[in-house]
Amino acid sequence: HISGVILYAETLLHFHLAPVLIQRGIIPGVRADTDGYPLPGSPPGSGEVGTQGLDDLYDRCVTWREAGARFTKWRAPFLVNEAGTLPSPAAIEAQAGALARYASICQAAGLVPIVEPDLDFSGDASLQTSIDAHVKVISAIYAKLAIYGVLLEGTLLKPSFPQAGAKYTGPKPSPTEIAAATVTVLARSVPPAVAGIVFLSGGLSDAQSTLYLDAVNKLVAAGPAKEPLAATAAEALANSKDVEAGVLRTLASRLPPLTFSFGRGLQADAMTRWVAGDHKGAQEAFAKRAEECAKAAQGK
Known part of the structure; x- marks a missing residue:
């Protein structure tokens, strides 16, 4: 159920795990970004940060590849508020450019x-x-990728699920609503050439991350609507604030493969058991979560 593992550079280089993973059919990868820094130009007191790690990145990439890595990942955090002042234009420009x-x-x-x-x-x-906010940020990223000549067919996107904030006082969106929001975001912002989308779990619980992934892939599995494209376009126009099921199914059917790249959402229970000394239980918990996530990636 696991096809790739993201390692810290120190783990890749000092523990020589790449051959072990490759023998098991797992592709090694490495985290490329380093520390964050207070972002100049963002609203005072906003807490927005930029991401560091571009210095000597090419040389580090060459070293990682020689050690067996075949992919990397770079995390760019963004803050979001209801007032619409976050993420700021400065944050979007800086982070999209760095990515x-x-x-x-x-x-x-x-x-x-x-x-x-x-x-x-x-x-x-x-x-x-x-x-x-997701549409604005992801669209800006792909505009920058085009400027830098990045081959989209040789990239993956690792987005967060769009969702209401923890301090939002309204009704909590259901997994079905999260799925609809996710399909809407991706359809509006991700070019079709992108090879695949691997969701991060962020601060979600194990159950939430699995439910959201499953709900999105159920939309994909449902297949496109049978109505002509003109009919679905007219439906979207008539219901622009609430995209209807037929439109969502059609949009979902056009997306690249959707799967998971979870950290805590995959390892939390296993790590708790491991720290407590229950090594066998940790292995069983990890295997169970991997299977649950793999099924969710198929809408099952």
Whole structure:
């Protein structure tokens, strides 16, 4: 159920895990970004950060590839609020530019870049605001990737699920609503040449991350609507604030493969058991979560 593992550079280079993973049919990857820094130009006191790690990135990529890595990932965090002031234009410009430079450098070194815009949901944003922010950020990223000549067929996108913030006081969106929001975001912002989409779990619980992934892939599995394209377009126009089921199914059917790239959402229970000394239980818990996530990636 696991096809790739993202390692820290130190783990890849010092523990020589790449051959072990490759023998088991698992592709090794490595985290390319380093520390964050307070972002100049963002609203005072906003807490927005930029991501570092571009210095000497090409040389590091060459070293990682020689050690057996075949892909990398770069996380770019974004804050979101209901007022619409976050993410700021400065944050979008800086982070999208950094992601594009990272992706271009990685491809030059023969590695597949995973582009990870991680939109925070600890604030007060509504689901619609989250949708709008995701579309704005992801669209800006792909505009920058085009400027830097990144081959989209040789990239993966690792987005967060659009959702209402933890401080949002309205009704909590259901997994079905999250799925509809996710399909809407991806259809509006991701070019069709992108090879695949691997969702991050962020601060979601195990159950939430699985439910959201399953709900999205159920839309994909349903297949496109049978109505002519003109009919679905007219339906979308008539119901522009609430995209209808037929339109969603058609949009979902056009998306690249949707699967998972979970950290805590895959390992939390296993790590708890491992720390407690229950090594066999940790292995069983990890295997169970991997199977659950794999089924969710198929809408099952």
